[in-house]
Amino acid sequence: MLSELTIGQFFPGRSPLHRMDPRVKLVVIFTYIVLIFVPQNWLGLGLGLAFLLTGVLLSQLPVRLILRSLRPILFIVLITSVLNILYIDSGTVLLQWGWLKITTGGISNAVFIALRIVALIVGSSLLTYTTSPTTLTDAMERLMSPLRVIRINVHEIAMMMTIALRFIPTLMEETDKIMSAQKARGADLESGNLLQRVRALVPILIPLLVSSFRRAADLATAMECRCYHGGDGRTRMKQLHVRRSDVCYLLATAALLAAMILCNLLLPSALI
Amino acid sequence: MELLKAQHVSFQYENPEEQPLPVLSDVSLTIRRGEFVAILGHNGSGKSTLAKHFNAMLLPTGGAVWVEEWQTTDEAHVFDVRRTVGMVLQNPDNQLVSTIVQEDVAFGPENLGVEPSEIAVRVNEALRLVDMLPYRDHAAHKLSGGQKQRVAIAGALAMHPDCLVLDEPTAMLDPKGRREVMDTIRRLNRENGMTVVLITHYMEEAALADRVVVMEEGRIVQEGTPREVFSQVEPLRAVQLDVPQPTELCYELRRQGVSLPADVLTVEEAVEALAAVWEGAV
Amino acid sequence: MSILETRDLTMTYGIKTPFEKTAVCGIDLTFEKGDLVGIIGHTGSGKSTLMQMLNGLLKPTAGQVLLDGTDIWADPKNIRSVRFRVGLVFQYPEHQLFEETCYRDIAFGPKNMGLSEEEIDTRVRVAASYVDLDPELLQKSPFDLSGGEKRRVAIAGVLAMRPEILILDEPTAGLDPKGRDTILNQIRAYRDENDATVLLVSHSMEDVARIADKVLVLDHGQVAMYDTTEAVFSRAEELSSLGLSVPAVTRIFMGLRAKGLPVGGNAYTVEQAVSALLPHLRKGGDADAV
Missing domain, CATH: 3.40.50.300 (P-loop containing nucleotide triphosphate hydrolases)
Incomplete structure (x- = not known):
């Protein structure tokens, strides 16, 4: 079922990672995402993975949950690995069969890139798993507040994100329901050529659209009833404070960045 | 003391092509502090339109609506009006703004610019009043319908309103959810003195109020205690509303010549009344 | 079949x-x-x-x-x-x-x-x-x-x-x-x-x-x-224990029986209740008339 997707889900808790200032967490994780593309050799990647492992430990989340976040991208990882193995021809030849050639270089490259993708996804799921969506948008709003100078309404962007996050599960559930209802009227969603399949989506997309408009109208009323009038004069229940531990995390991230760049400069690249 | 006052309110939607359709015509109603008033009527009777006049979501095209000392047309006080009259709507899924329960409850006070430390206090207090404190950190979309509606009530309570207007809050709930929401509303009224205006088409719910107002075609057609209103079986049937079964049973038996009181409302009262006639008969 | x-x-x-x-x-x-x-x-x-x-x-x-x-x-x-x-x-x-x-x-x-x-x-x-x-x-x-x-x-x-x-x-x-x-x-x-x-x-x-x-x-x-x-609503007590609300007339019949009054049959609609009760209540009316 669609509603079983775990990406973007928040798991409440009181771990160090949960309690990290969300602005700091955003900066750290975004830096990390950039960082994971920096290393050209195993030592650099190892540093990145060690950093990630620290993050996983700090999150105190069950490993099973973290592995589950990888399920949707398993296919991509596999494809890239296979392509790497088949196309890269360097190092010792391990197996040759016609034009197919598997080499140590190919395997090493495949593993390297697969690890990079996995590290990327696990890192970003750590962010969404340990930060409530509202806190996340709140942090973005505050981090982006300098943009107000160039007349960007940061509050509205953040509000839209909050609402989108709130309604994604509701609309997924709704999609499930509409699909069942149309199937009960004989809608065939599984067979036919591309055009027929696209056409078969109309009975699902239109009710979904209509329902989204209805929900939007209701929500707008509800928000007005609760005195919503944009970002001016609005206070926030959650106050954000950068603590000493947050400064440590920032410094550690900076140190990691420096270390990775150093690795690249001093060691030969492992990638072909 | 008067809290809400509708004086000769009429309302019609602007409709340039056709004749404007009156939705409310000459409605006058006063809600006193601490009262529990049910507005009963079928779909299209104008009951929800009236409710939206009490927090300035709609403005009357004729007459006036007052909330405390503010007239709802006074734009300078529109937030005072909306803070004073907390509104809960029908669809539990479409009125929660935030993913996490406590963040949603905080939405109202945040808009009002309440101090952060005070918001946290209000959120806890509001969630405690609706019995949802243990769900503070839960995801809103995973709650049951009844729980979502209670969170919506808490969201209104966190603005420290003087009055709650609930627009068919149980129409989309299962019996368990309906019971939860009705228990919460009654408790807020009895124990916390909250003024409640409940819009409904369920007569069982209206029967719990201090006063019932019956609406039909944009007018108030009946008003009184539940006992007074529901003992009038014929007028209710005329506007296609249900009568409580115990009342209906006694009414039908009376029509067959059995001498029973006209104002039987509950199962217990019906049992007492029937037993009395029965034992008298033996 | x-x-x-x-x-x-x-x-x-x-x-x-x-x-x-x-x-x-x-x-x-x-x-x-x-x-x-x-x-x-x-x-x-x-x-x-x-x-x-x-x-x-x-x-x-x-x-x-x-x-x-x-x-x-x-x-x-x-x-x-x-x-x-x-x-x-x-x-x-x-x-x-x-x-x-x-x-x-x-x-x-x-x-x-x-x-x-x-x-x-x-x-x-x-x-x-x-x-x-x-x-x-x-x-x-x-x-x-x-x-x-x-x-x-x-x-x-x-x-x-x-x-x-x-x-x-x-x-x-x-x-x-x-x-x-x-x-x-x-x-x-x-x-x-x-x-x-x-x-x-x-x-x-x-x-x-x-x-x-x-x-x-x-x-x-x-x-x-x-x-x-009829058979299901006659088990009103069991229905209540399953947390299901039985119709009010059925509850009235349960109440009358609890008072020891021999209510015949069961009722789950008002019409049924009227016809089941009328003979018992009429007797009183008739007796008074005599």
Whole structure:
């Protein structure tokens, strides 16, 4: 079922990672995402993975949950690995069969890139798993507040994100329901050529659209009833404070960045 | 003391092509502090339109609506009006703004610019009043319908309103959810003195109020205690509303010549009344 | 032979995960042609899972659904034809309307059945008349109709497939008393005219008491009771203990019996209660007169 997707889900808790200032967490994780593309050799990647492992430990989340976040991208990882193995021809030849050639270089490259993708996804799921969506948008709003100078309404962007996050599960559930209802009227969603399949989506997309408009109208009323009038004069229940531990995390991230760049400069690249 | 006052309110939607359709015509109603008033009527009777006049979501095209000392047309006080009259709507899924329960409850006070430390206090207090404190950190979309509606009530309570207007809050709930929401509303009224205006088409719910107002075609057609209103079986049937079964049973038996009181409302009262006639008969 | 039968029907979600949950557990049921069965139970009692298994939207994890004696999953390729024979109206069916006109929306099911244009036309018009839909409305957009009318269009969309078995999930949810009475009467009319089997899932004991011949009570994915309406409501105490609210008149009868008054029979509608009580109460009137 669609509603079983775990990406973007928040798991409440009181771990160090949960309690990290969300602005700091955003900066750290975004830096990390950039960082994971920096290393050209195993030592650099190892540093990145060690950093990630620290993050996983700090999150105190069950490993099973973290592995589950990888399920949707398993296919991509596999494809890239296979392509790497088949196309890269360097190092010792391990197996040759016609034009197919598997080499140590190919395997090493495949593993390297697969690890990079996995590290990327696990890192970003750590962010969404340990930060409530509202806190996340709140942090973005505050981090982006300098943009107000160039007349960007940061509050509205953040509000839209909050609402989108709130309604994604509701609309997924709704999609499930509409699909069942149309199937009960004989809608065939599984067979036919591309055009027929696209056409078969109309009975699902239109009710979904209509329902989204209805929900939007209701929500707008509800928000007005609760005195919503944009970002001016609005206070926030959650106050954000950068603590000493947050400064440590920032410094550690900076140190990691420096270390990775150093690795690249001093060691030969492992990638072909 | 008067809290809400509708004086000769009429309302019609602007409709340039056709004749404007009156939705409310000459409605006058006063809600006193601490009262529990049910507005009963079928779909299209104008009951929800009236409710939206009490927090300035709609403005009357004729007459006036007052909330405390503010007239709802006074734009300078529109937030005072909306803070004073907390509104809960029908669809539990479409009125929660935030993913996490406590963040949603905080939405109202945040808009009002309440101090952060005070918001946290209000959120806890509001969630405690609706019995949802243990769900503070839960995801809103995973709650049951009844729980979502209670969170919506808490969201209104966190603005420290003087009055709650609930627009068919149980129409989309299962019996368990309906019971939860009705228990919460009654408790807020009895124990916390909250003024409640409940819009409904369920007569069982209206029967719990201090006063019932019956609406039909944009007018108030009946008003009184539940006992007074529901003992009038014929007028209710005329506007296609249900009568409580115990009342209906006694009414039908009376029509067959059995001498029973006209104002039987509950199962217990019906049992007492029937037993009395029965034992008298033996 | 029964038209619809279940044998040891079971549905377990999330097998071999920590979220494993059995929603329906070994249910054996038979439904006869022309039955109007009310299905009641709490949210989570397995009602909606059962419904969706009966028309092949969900495949049971164990057991069988027999339609006219044949397992509906005997040939999975034929499952669509099962859905035409066992029509399912979901809760708030008006939320699935999508066509430009009511006519085309009602025609969606028949079209999927591959019927001829003339046949589709007849079916749309007959279905619209079952739900008392003004023929003028057929050319209107379903999104311009009132809530009650939308629901009737949506129900007509299922009736147009002429299902032999019609399953409705809370068809009266959110309707006012007037809208509710209209829909219930139309459902009964469809059953009467087509000798169809109707399964009505409802939270409202009063609705079920009013139109059902039989009542199926589900509890925790199992059959708690399945009998004639009268027999089920006569077990009012048990129903209450399952947390189901019995009709107020039934509770009045329970109260009278608790007082030691020999109330004959059982009542679950006001009319029944009046005729059951009248002899006892009249005696008093007559005695006084003497």
